[in-house]
Amino acid sequence: MIEYLIGVDGGGTGTRVRLAHANGNELAQASAGPSGLSHGIANAWTTILSAIGEACALADIGSPPLSSMAIGLGLAGVHNKDWAAQFVAADPGFVALVLDTDGFSTLMGAHGGEPGAIVAIGTGSVGEAMLADGTKVEVGGWGFPAGDEASGAWMGLRALNHIEQVLDGRVPGGPLAVDVIDACGGNRDAVQIWLGRANQTAYAGLARFVVMHGATDPVARAILQHAGQEVAHIANALDPGHALPLALCGGLGEVLLAWLPPETRARCLPAQGDSARGALLMIERHLKDTQ
Numbered sequence: 001m002i003e004y005l006i007g008v009d010g011g012g013t014g015t016r017v018r019l020a021h022a023n024g025n026e027l028a029q030a031s032a033g034p035s036g037l038s039h040g041i042a043n044a045w046t047t048i049l050s051a052i053g054e055a056c057a058l059a060d061i062g063s064p065p066l067s068s069m070a071i072g073l074g075l076a077g078v079h080n081k082d083w084a085a086q087f088v089a090a091d092p093g094f095v096a097l098v099l100d101t102d103g104f105s106t107l108m109g110a111h112g113g114e115p116g117a118i119v120a121i122g123t124g125s126v127g128e129a130m131l132a133d134g135t136k137v138e139v140g141g142w143g144f145p146a147g148d149e150a151s152g153a154w155m156g157l158r159a160l161n162h163i164e165q166v167l168d169g170r171v172p173g174g175p176l177a178v179d180v181i182d183a184c185g186g187n188r189d190a191v192q193i194w195l196g197r198a199n200q201t202a203y204a205g206l207a208r209f210v211v212m213h214g215a216t217d218p219v220a221r222a223i224l225q226h227a228g229q230e231v232a233h234i235a236n237a238l239d240p241g242h243a244l245p246l247a248l249c250g251g252l253g254e255v256l257l258a259w260l261p262p263e264t265r266a267r268c269l270p271a272q273g274d275s276a277r278g279a280l281l282m283i284e285r286h287l288k289d290t291q
Helices: 041-059 081-089 102-110 152-168 175-183 188-197 200-204 207-212 218-238 253-257 275-289
Strands: 004-010 015-021 026-032 069-075 096-101 116-121 125-130 136-140 246-249
Touching: 004 041, 004 102, 004 275, 015 041, 015 275, 026 041, 041 069, 041 081, 069 102, 069 275, 081 096, 096 102, 096 275, 102 116, 102 125, 102 246, 102 275, 116 218, 116 253, 125 218, 136 218, 152 175, 152 188, 152 200, 152 207, 152 218, 175 207, 175 218, 207 218, 218 253, 246 253
Parallel strands: 004 069, 069 096, 116 246
Antiparallel strands: 004 015, 015 026, 116 125, 125 136
16 A cells, blocks of 8 residues: 655755655655766665655654555656666665656656646756656757766866866966866866766856856856857757747756846746656656556
């Protein structure tokens, strides 16, 4: 018997969980570290289960068996079908499970499961739309470093390339370069070591300096303006006729609103709910469809 529903938003930087009764009434929320599949299948499940345990503790319901829970998950890395299959195969015992990309769960949350479009910008980026007939459209989501335009990792990579040129003396440095060089160790040798260890999450961690200096540093401003244009390209490819409501989501969504072309910014509406809420909707619909 299903007693509880779990909605999971798992990305390259963090994991957010919503716990609800089987009737849909939410009980608690919790968070944990990254559970994107690029960090490993075992790590993803360990992180998700830890966050679920925290949510259960906050709801004061003890430690219910997984066999009493149905789970919906929107995870980064699900585009890799091998990773997705391995993740589902490692299911630790939930009574029902539905898995999709974190982009789709974000779309579901943003428009309450109704037709609409989103561009989700966090550690990575992706555009998702659901048309009036239920058709799903996806743009981007190719992953870092080949894709994920406008994302935190994409910005961080550009900031890193800039400090390489500054350290070489090829271009002058400003406040952005000072902070990024300091964050990466303070000198050329330290930056080389940083590069050898860096992953998508590490690059995304540098985006905060781009945002911080966007108003005063010309390189930071150019990165943010380029990011805004990339978001507009994704939005236009999702919905060329501009017929659907559009929301910018993810940790950098609100930040990038100010850097969008005016015509794209004018189309944007606030999201109704987050990706973890969308994952709850996913499992609720899955259960109804399988009854």
